[in-house]
Amino acid sequence: MSSVNDNQNIRDIYLAGGCFWGVQAYFDRIPGVVETEVGYANGKTETTSYHELWKTGHAETVHVKYDADKTTLDKILEYYFKVVDPTILNRQGPDTGTQYRTGIYYIDPKDKEIIEKVISKEAQKYDKPIVTEVEKLVHFIKAEEYHQKYLKKNPGGYCHIDLSLANED
Numbered sequence: 001m002s003s004v005n006d007n008q009n010i011r012d013i014y015l016a017g018g019c020f021w022g023v024q025a026y027f028d029r030i031p032g033v034v035e036t037e038v039g040y041a042n043g044k045t046e047t048t049s050y051h052e053l054w055k056t057g058h059a060e061t062v063h064v065k066y067d068a069d070k071t072t073l074d075k076i077l078e079y080y081f082k083v084v085d086p087t088i089l090n091r092q093g094p095d096t097g098t099q100y101r102t103g104i105y106y107i108d109p110k111d112k113e114i115i116e117k118v119i120s121k122e123a124q125k126y127d128k129p130i131v132t133e134v135e136k137l138v139h140f141i142k143a144e145e146y147h148q149k150y151l152k153k154n155p156g157g158y159c160h161i162d163l164s165l166a167n168e169d
Contacts (some may be wrong), residue, residue: 016059016103018092022161025151029166032071053099087128093160103133
């Protein structure tokens, strides 16, 4: 399934930042990111679909695989915070609902300390508290195929994210 070279130091992080179409297209442009996949994370059930999110409580999430020899989790999170407002609960851009909440879901417990450090630094930029969830990934359900690489398949498709921010260091 993966085109990722076994020699690489590949790490995983799961990022919820509103509509996952734009978040995926954005992270596909980030140096060091080797693969992305959209899906649904940390809801109340072990299965869901796009049309059930309102009742299962999952967040639209992008699984980001990155080469830790080329970038760091800190850097990935810096890019993440360029395109989300972490002080808004259950909304990003014009999209509202719990499925559009911001969240950082980790697998490796060591990542939590890094995430919390980055959030602490990020919090200094705001007058309001950061409401981005930071949780261990409970489950991730791959989204339907038509959602994968949606903006690549539909170049004029909806996106609330300024994709050019991926070009900034």
